[in-house]
Amino acid sequence: MFGIKKSLLVSIWFMFLTFPLMVIRVDTIEKTVQWRWMNMVYVGVGAFLFSYVWRFLLERKAAGSAVDAPAATVKERFTQRILTDPKMYRPVIAIVLVGAVIFPLIMDTYQVNIMVTALIYVVLGLGLNIVVGLAGLLDLGYVAFYAVGAYAYALLNYHFGLGFWTVLPIGAGLGALFGIMLGFPVLRLRGDYLAIVTLGFGEIIRLVLENWNEFSFGPSGISNIPRPGFFGMAFDMHSATQYLYYLMVAMVLFTIFVVNRLQHSRIGRAWMALREDEIACQAMGIDRTKTKLTAFALGATWAGAVGVIFAAKTTFINPASFTFMESAIILSIVVLGGMGSIVGVMLAAFILVLLPEYLRAFSEYRMLIFGASMVLMMVFRPQGLISNIRKKDAYKRSSDA
Amino acid sequence: MLSIRNIDTFYGNIQALHNVSIEIAEGEIITLIGANGAGKTTTLMSVCGVVPPRTGEILFRNQPIHHLSPDKIVPLGICQVPEGRLIFPYMTVMENLDMGAYLRKDKNGIKHDLEYIFDLFPILAQRKTQAGGTLSGGEQQMLAMSRALMARPKLLLLDEPSLGLAPLIIKQIFEIIEKINAENNTTVFLVEQNANQALKVAHRGYVMENGHISLTDSAENLMKNEDVRRAYLGL
Numbered sequence: 187m188f189g190i191k192k193s194l195l196v197s198i199w200f201m202f203l204t205f206p207l208m209v210i211r212v213d214t215i216e217k218t219v220q221w222r223w224m225n226m227v228y229v230g231v232g233a234f235l236f237s238y239v240w241r242f243l244l245e246r247k248a249a250g251s252a253v254d255a256p257a258a259t260v261k262e263r264f265t266q267r268i269l270t271d272p273k274m275y276r277p278v279i280a281i282v283l284v285g286a287v288i289f290p291l292i293m294d295t296y297q298v299n300i301m302v303t304a305l306i307y308v309v310l311g312l313g314l315n316i317v318v319g320l321a322g323l324l325d326l327g328y329v330a331f332y333a334v335g336a337y338a339y340a341l342l343n344y345h346f347g348l349g350f351w352t353v354l355p356i357g358a359g360l361g362a363l364f365g366i367m368l369g370f371p372v373l374r375l376r377g378d379y380l381a382i383v384t385l386g387f388g389e390i391i392r393l394v395l396e397n398w399n400e401f402s403f404g405p406s407g408i409s410n411i412p413r414p415g416f417f418g419m420a421f422d423m424h425s426a427t428q429y430l431y432y433l434m435v436a437m438v439l440f441t442i443f444v445v446n447r448l449q450h451s452r453i454g455r456a457w458m459a460l461r462e463d464e465i466a467c468q469a470m471g472i473d474r475t476k477t478k479l480t481a482f483a484l485g486a487t488w489a490g491a492v493g494v495i496f497a498a499k500t501t502f503i504n505p506a507s508f509t510f511m512e513s514a515i516i517l518s519i520v521v522l523g524g525m526g527s528i529v530g531v532m533l534a535a536f537i538l539v540l541l542p543e544y545l546r547a548f549s550e551y552r553m554l555i556f557g558a559s560m561v562l563m564m565v566f567r568p569q570g571l572i573s574n575i576r577k578k579d580a581y582k583r584s585s586d587a
Numbered sequence: 588m589l590s591i592r593n594i595d596t597f598y599g600n601i602q603a604l605h606n607v608s609i610e611i612a613e614g615e616i617i618t619l620i621g622a623n624g625a626g627k628t629t630t631l632m633s634v635c636g637v638v639p640p641r642t643g644e645i646l647f648r649n650q651p652i653h654h655l656s657p658d659k660i661v662p663l664g665i666c667q668v669p670e671g672r673l674i675f676p677y678m679t680v681m682e683n684l685d686m687g688a689y690l691r692k693d694k695n696g697i698k699h700d701l702e703y704i705f706d707l708f709p710i711l712a713q714r715k716t717q718a719g720g721t722l723s724g725g726e727q728q729m730l731a732m733s734r735a736l737m738a739r740p741k742l743l744l745l746d747e748p749s750l751g752l753a754p755l756i757i758k759q760i761f762e763i764i765e766k767i768n769a770e771n772n773t774t775v776f777l778v779e780q781n782a783n784q785a786l787k788v789a790h791r792g793y794v795m796e797n798g799h800i801s802l803t804d805s806a807e808n809l810m811k812n813e814d815v816r817r818a819y820l821g822l
Contacts, residue, residue: 452689459675459686466673466731468637471661471690471738 189245193237200233201226247566286435290428298427302499304539305434306492311519311531312441313488318517319526320454321481322461324381327368327388328516331361331486333395333508335493340408340503341401350414354494361490362483364391369482373475376464388513395505407504414498430499437495441488442528448484449526457481458526518556522563524570533571588613588774589634589665589742594643594653596626596633603629604640605798611742611776616768618777618785618806620819621795627778628670630795631744634776635667636660647742662690664741670778671750672731676720680711683719683730687737697737704733707763725756732760736767742774743767749781757781761788782819786810794819 208225212218290298310332317325335357342348342356372383395402402408413426414433421429448454456477459467468474497503515538523534542552589611596604604626611617621627632638634645636657645653652660675683684704688697705712708729714722719730728748735743745764749757765788768775779785786792786806794802794815802815809815 455682455686456689458678459689462675462677463673465637465669466675468657469635469661469667469669469673469735470686471658471666473656473658475656476658 189238189241193234193241196237197230197232197234201230204229243566290431295424295427298431299499300540300543302427302431302434303543304536305431305438306496306499307516307519307539308438308532308535309434309441309488309492310516311523311535312438312445312528313485313492314516315485315520315523315526315528315531316445316448316457316488317481317485318520319531320449320461321457321478323478323481324377324384325482325485326381326385326510326513326517327391328384328485328489329508329510329512330368330388330391331364331489332493332496332512333391333505334360334364334486335490336497336503336507337395337402337408337493338490339494339497340411343411344408350412350494350498354491357494358487358491361486361488361493364490365482365484365486366479368486369479373478385510385513388508388510392505392508395508402505405504405506407502407506409502411497411501411503413501414495430495434495437492438532442532445528449528453477453480518560522560522570524572527570527572530570530572588615588648589776590646591630591634592644592646594633594640594645596629596638596640598629598638603798604633606643607795607798607800608643609793609800611774613774614768614772615791616764616775616777616789618779618789618792619795620779620782620785620792622819623780625795626798627780627795628746629798631667631746631776631778634660635665635744661738664739665744666735666738666740666742667744668731668735668746668748670746672724672727674719674722674727674730674734676718678719679716680714680719680722680730681716683734684711684737687734690738696739700737700739704736707736707766708733725752725760728752728756728760729763732763736773740773742776745775745777747778747780749779749784757784761785764788782815786820 205226208229209222211220211222213220289301293301310328314325314328317323317328338357338360339350339353342353348356368384368387372380375383396405398404413421414430416429456467456472459470459472460474460477460481464474467477496507500507519534519538520531522538523530523532538556542549542556545552545555548555589609591607591609593606593608594604595602595606607626607630609617609619609630619627619630629638633640633653636652636655636659640653643653644651647660647663647665650663652663652665675686678686684701688700691697710726711729711733714726719727722730728750732745732748748760748764752760761784764775764777767773777785777789786809789806792804792806792809793800794809802809802812804812810820
């Protein structure tokens with residue numbers, strides 16, 4: 187009953203708020219005022235229903251964590267099992283792999299193109315995951331390294347005619363170098379301060395690219411960047427996209443492999459220790475400087491490499507592709523997916539990149555939906571879609587022993 | 588084993604330690620007692636390189652360490668249990684202990700030390716798979732100490748191990764400090780506000796006031812000292 191009363195109040199408040207916009211319409215040509223009372227009813231009913239459902243879900247969440255604890259753990263275990271039990275995840279992986287291989291053969295160029303973009307974001311998400319998810323260093327300027335990779339390819343190709351395969355490692359290396367460059371000044375910073383400096387770093391790179399015309403051709407960008415070659419074979423538009431797609435799939439697999447190895451290595455443990463407590467981490471004899479710098483460098487490497495692929499995919503780049511918005515999206519991928527979880531980050535990358543593409547019809551509301559889903563996510567699943575399973579992995583092992 | 592010679596330590600412009608000198612011999616339990624803000628924790632931080640002293644020198648086994656960074660000091664065999672426990676809250680107890688052995692590569696030795704620690708603190712063996720943050724205060728303190736022991740230190744620096752713990756647990760913790768000292772010949776440098784307990788287990792003690800060492804003597808004599816009794820023991 188209490189909920190209904192609250193929801194009624196909410197709906198009245200919304201009717202009042204939206205009254206000038208939704209109800210009154212002034213026709214300035216005919217000089218008449220139209221009163222659209224029906225709109226008010228819609229707003230009222232909509233707000234009431236939304237508020238009621240919202241309240242209901244919140245209550246259920248609270249009750250769920252208190253009363254239905256056993257039921258919740260059983261459910262947890264099921265999702266965990268898919269991820270940890272070889273019997274369950276092997277077929278899933280096989281299906282996904284087969285799907286990934288035949289995807290470009292049955293879909294048209296447009297679909298494949300979107301998928302390449304999504305895969306690029308998967309790698310970016312996994313790269314940023316090293317910095318934010320594992321080492322706990324909030325980096326808001328990650329897109330800068332992406333830009334470094336893309337411009338490395340564009341400029342090296344323009345001036346020296348270097349090919350894609352030559353620049354791919356160079357781009358990755360430059361990304362790492364810039365990662366260390368950013369890492370040094372921010373070694374002593376934490377939390378909010380670190381976020382601000384990295385944000386500034388991202389903007390510096392973009393502004394330099396935008397204004398240093400002699401170097402980067404400014405806002406007009408660089409065009410006619412060649413697509414990746416394959417032993418000198420000439421591709422038409424469709425097969426070039428297909429080729430790029432397979433390249434990206436290989437890149438994603440490589441990234442997953444490396445990130446997974448890193449996560450369980452000594453350096454991975456040092457990152458996680460750093461994330462949890464810096465002083466305790468020092469007391470264990472972990473070199474804070476080295477640990478932070480490797481996190482920045484290894485995170486930036488992926489952005490650099492994938493930046494090269496991005497330049498090769500679009501064949502045209504300009505600074506507008508590397509705004510803060512991109513950094514925000516990549517960070518959202520990491521947060522939405524669940525910090526430190528590889529599967530979660532991949533899932534979130536697909537959702538955040540593919541959904542807007544397929545929702546082109548609603549493109550005006552895209553940011554609205556984006557924002558709303560972020561808020562919902564933080565309220566109902568703050569640990570991310572799939573929280574890091576490393577910890578629970580250890581729980582399981584012990585129950586066997 | 589450790590000798591701190593005339594160090595001055597600063598936080599920015601503020602001088603926290605004035606001409607502090609402390610000598611610790613191998614196998615001793617030394618305690619540093621004093622009021623809030625006297626500079627006890629700063630002394631520890633200077634020893635392990637987190638806040639290096641501006642002047643003076645610190646020698647560990649006759650080797651100067653005051654210019655080294657923390658990650659160079661820990662491998663020498665100095666391990667700190669920071670104030671307020673500071674365990675890794677999202678790691679399991681086992682993972683916390685693994686972190687303690689971060690610098691070690693001898694698998695058998697690590698295994699042996701793990702068993703030793705589970706003998707010392709049986710409760711931790713039961714809580715092996717639990718996340719560190721979900722332990723009680725006393726268990727967290729035990730975990731923090733065990734984690735430091737996993738590094739197999741020659742010198743163990745303990746910063747306020749009794750902080751916020753129940754009297755019974757405090758007693759237990761101090762018993763174990765004595766045990767560690769006796770069984771492994773680990774030298775212990777104990778910083779405490781709980782002067783009563785600290786002086787009971789320590790061999791010698793230093794009293795710190797406003798960044799100066801004001802008094803030093805054997806623990807027994809300090810217990811008898813009128814000023815100490817009035818100021819720190821509340822007698």
